[in-house]
Amino acid sequence: MSETFVSFGEQGAQLTYGSYLRLPQLLDSQHLESDPPAHDELLFITIHQVYELWFKQLLHEVGAARDALLAPAGAGRERLWWAQHLLTRVHVIERTLVQQVDVLETMTPQDFLEFRQRLAPASGFQSVQYRELEFLSGAKDPGYLERFRGLSDDEQQRLRRRLEEPTLWDAFLAALAGAGLAVDDDEQVARSLHTVAHDRDSHAALWALAEALLQHDELAASWRARHVVMVERMIGAKSGTGGSSGSTYLRSRLPLQYYPLLWELRSQL
Numbered sequence: 001m002s003e004t005f006v007s008f009g010e011q012g013a014q015l016t017y018g019s020y021l022r023l024p025q026l027l028d029s030q031h032l033e034s035d036p037p038a039h040d041e042l043l044f045i046t047i048h049q050v051y052e053l054w055f056k057q058l059l060h061e062v063g064a065a066r067d068a069l070l071a072p073a074g075a076g077r078e079r080l081w082w083a084q085h086l087l088t089r090v091h092v093i094e095r096t097l098v099q100q101v102d103v104l105e106t107m108t109p110q111d112f113l114e115f116r117q118r119l120a121p122a123s124g125f126q127s128v129q130y131r132e133l134e135f136l137s138g139a140k141d142p143g144y145l146e147r148f149r150g151l152s153d154d155e156q157q158r159l160r161r162r163l164e165e166p167t168l169w170d171a172f173l174a175a176l177a178g179a180g181l182a183v184d185d186d187e188q189v190a191r192s193l194h195t196v197a198h199d200r201d202s203h204a205a206l207w208a209l210a211e212a213l214l215q216h217d218e219l220a221a222s223w224r225a226r227h228v229v230m231v232e233r234m235i236g237a238k239s240g241t242g243g244s245s246g247s248t249y250l251r252s253r254l255p256l257q258y259y260p261l262l263w264e265l266r267s268q269l
């Protein structure tokens with residue numbers, strides 16, 4: 001190779017690809033429980049770690065969209081645009097999360113059973129970031145704090161803070177109020193949504209945001225539906241390592257709606 005590599009600025013001497021991305025730590029974080037090692041356990045760990053990285057990114061984006069909508073009026077239009085822009089990114093990531101189930105489904109139930117018994121009582125039920133995302137989106141449920149076992153103090157604190165802070169829905173209501181629309185109770189919100197839906201020229205940004213919230217809700221529902229079908233494919237009607245009834249519990253979560261008023265609006269149009 002005749003190409004020469006020149007350093008770009010001062011950092012060039014210090015930073016490398018591997019040190020910037022903390023690859024030594026990242027690539028040394030896959031520790032199998034099975035012994036002798038089950039071939040598919042590396043895939044199982046990798047998939048979950050990738051999910052948690054994306055959950056982190058989603059919390060970053062949804063939190064920023066919420067903050068933009070809560071920002072004081074005056075920054076106005078640009079703030080709505082930024083929130084909308086971030087939610088569009090959230091949707092793309094969420095579609096990726098649904099599609100990633102395909103990769104894990106290349107594992108057969110027999111191969112999963114080679115290491116499954118080693119996992120109990122661990123379970124996706126204990127994913128703090130997943131629950132943070134539900135709470136931040138609008139589906140706060142303090143019951144989960146009690147049902148979680150083995151959370152660290154830091155994890156408990158994170159969830160408690162999420163229960164206290166405004167949700168993406170609260171921020172959307174603030175944006176409606178900022179446009180002079182009434183949001184004091186559900187009935188007023190429903191009427192305000194109706195107004196927005198029937199005058200999209202005057203409320204273009206708010207209508208686009210309402211649709212972006214609905215899309216976020218729908219994609220979360222897609223993930224739950226995809227997950228439970230994968231679970232039935234892997235373990236049938238067995239109970240879960242986390243102590244739940246398994247697919248029966250997961251099916252009970254399918255009707256969850258982050259934004260029921262946006263769904264009800266459809267019946268009123």
Ligand code: HEM
Nearest residue numbers: 051123124125127130231234235240241242243244246253
């Ligand atoms: C072989 C693949 C998988 C199986 C068999 C499986 C099974 C289950 C079961 C049975 C539950 C209910 C709780 C319990 O354990 O009792 C559960 C919950 C959960 N799983 Fe999985 N899972 C799989 C893969 C994944 C993946 C890749 C993720 C991604 C992070 C994930 C995230 C979750 C979450 C967030 C919950 C809690 C859902 C809720 O409470 O609404 N699971 N899983």
Ligand SMILES: N[C@@H](CC(=O)c1ccccc1NC=O)C(=O)O
Nearest residue numbers: 119122123124125239240241242
């Ligand atoms: N709950 C699953 C095991 C499982 O999938 C799991 C185990 C540990 C950490 C994350 C998991 N993923 C989703 O629940 C089961 O009952 O087979």
